[in-house]
Amino acid sequence: MVGVLEPIIFTLKEEGDMKDLIVPKEFIRDIDFHGGHLMVYIRVTGPDTGKVTDFFNDCEGKSFHIETTENQGDEISDEFILTSIYQDEGPPLSVDIDSEPPMIRAILDFERK
Secondary structure, eight states, X not given: OOOBSSOEEEEEEETTEEEEEEEOGGGEEEEEEETTEEEEEEEEESTTHHHHHHHHTTOXXXXXXXXXXXXXXXXXXEEEEEEEEEEEEESOOXXXXXXXXXXXXXXXXXXXX
8 A cells, every 4th residue: 555745635626616635645545647547535523524435425536736745755747537436434323322423435437637
């Protein structure tokens, strides 16, 4: 697995508006960039899980500007199209005293524009 040296900044450009999502490097579990294809595996725990879900909801086929630096020092700063997304939320919220915090796993596949 490959990580990043700095947060990943996702910028969604839509109808003249721009929205940013900054994902700290601690939440990036894997990143793979080769041949114009970018795959990012994110795992977020705690109260910010909804930000990831809301930001990427209904975004397949939309254009993003993505910026970060991989562990090897290679910079990524380009326009990409989100080709597919897999999101898995868990553990379920419950009324148990020792319940685990909410979590989301997202696997994002992008193609260079």
